Amino acid sequence: MPHRFEEIRKFVAPEVLFGADSRMLCGTYAERFGLRRVMVVTDPGVIEAGWVAPIVEDLSEHGIETIVFSDISANPRSAQVAAGALIYGAKACAGIVAVGGGSPIDCAKGIGIIASNGGAILEYAGVDRVSAPMPPIICIPTTAGTGADVSQFAIILDEANHTKAGLISKSLIPDLALVDPVVLTTMDSALTAATGVDALVHAVEAYVSNASWELTDGCALAAMRDIPSALPQCLASPEDMTSRRAMALASLNAGLAFSNASLGAVHALAHALGGRLDSPHGECNALLLGPVMRMNLSVMPTERVQRMADALGVEGGDLAKRLPAWFDEFHASLGIDAKDWKLALSEAEFENIARAASVDACMATNPWKPEVGDLVEMLHDALD
Ligand SMILES: [Fe+2]
Incomplete structure (x- = not known):
């Protein structure tokens, strides 16, 4: 009898913690992941809104060192991913905490892909082109819309061609999403x-x-x-x-x-x-x-x-x-x-x-x- 694979559907999702102040469980979970040094990927607006400092402090209280990378624009560029990945490697980070909207989270995923697979981010554009999984990544979304905190997608601007590259792969699903409505108020x-x-x-x-x-x-x-x-x-x-x-x-x-x-x-x-x-x-x-x-x-x-x-x-x-x-x-x-x-x-x-x-x-x-x-x-x- 012939197989009918076209009828098969799947559903993948990260671990999700939902509710007010869930962001403050970041340190607890990062420690549980065995992390000693993480890159906190964010942007200047989120830092200014005051959401990054308490998370860095919480990580520190759990004995985890942090390198903050915030050189990210809206519509994150491939060059920003490359710059972040260089620092990630140089500082020997072992995981990522992304705090922000879709741009920092997508850039964080890009850095994670390069950390595990090497090369340049645009090489991985398309469906199922990423083989090695990212290092542990925790997402704290500060907008209500992106969905990047739970999705297997990342969108990176190809600045040379003025278009956006879509990366779709199960390897892009974060390990943990801390979905906290409190951070939406700013x-x-x-x-x-x-x-x-x-x-x-x-x-x-x-x-x-x-x-x-x-x-x-x-x-x-x-x-x-x-x-x-x-x-x-x-x-x-x-x-x-x-x-x-x-x-x-x-x-x-x-x-x-x-x-x-x-x-x-x-x-x-x-x-x-x-x-x-x-x-x-x-x-x-x-x-x-x-x-x-x-x-x-x-x-x-x-x-x-x-x-x-x-x-x-x-x-x-x-x-x-x-x-x-x-x-x-x-x-x-x-x-x-x-x-x-x-x-x-x-x-x-x-x-x-x-x-x-x-x-x-x-x-x-x-x-x-x-x-x-x-x-x-x-x-x-x-x-x-
Ligand atoms: Fe969208």
Whole structure:
């Protein structure tokens, strides 16, 4: 009898500790991992917000030396990964603690890959190209959206080619995620909105992905149920712990969903657009979600579109049309707009971005295969 491997699905996740002040278990766990010297990978904004010093102190109380590496921008560059990896090796670190949003966590994963495998980070772009696992890595996410703290993805800017390289491998799953809603309270409203929409896009893309299944659907729908109310509430009352906790949980759920079901054309286009303009990932996603779903939802079974609308609390009419319009309205209500991005792009560049997106690793699980012309149309819909 022939095997039917195409029906097999998998689900991988790190150990997760969720709840207020879970970040302060970092030292306890690092000691349990047997670490004596770790690199703390973070960025200047997170240091300024005051989240790094107490973690360094906690590690020190557990007898663990720390080397802080914070020379990381938004959209982390391959050169920043190389610089961090050089210091990691020179200082003989044995593990990594990443404190920050998606940029420091992705850069930390990059440093971990180089530490175990050598070479340059862009050599590992693509699916399943990383053989040796990273050294022990603990992630403390300071935004609610990235999902990098639980995912098998890392996105690194290829600065020479103005695009973003996606690395997808089980070797990129951190050992431990300390998901602590308390650290979310220092995000300003623009960062809260952009990262929160990233979580929504992770949930939606994982749900419509052709690699979705019951376990990823459960996570994706749970995130979709929370975000429409919790995200506006975080913006209205930044210190309200109930809504910050709901967004931390939504980000975790969405992260588990997309790590295992992968993503689609929104992220493929966002990587190409963000690589070209160096624009924030969450904002690129927000602008592209409606335009991509206008095409994606028309190929989805009606009952799946209905379940998604029920989770989001969206009603009425032809849902395959109503939902994309709702996404546009939602991101506009959060204050996210395209600014003058379109002015920076010629028509030829629209096509270059579409071409880069068409070969992005995330495109493989989009529910249908768009041509470059379809992708150009989506970009115009998003930016015009
Ligand atoms: Fe994302």
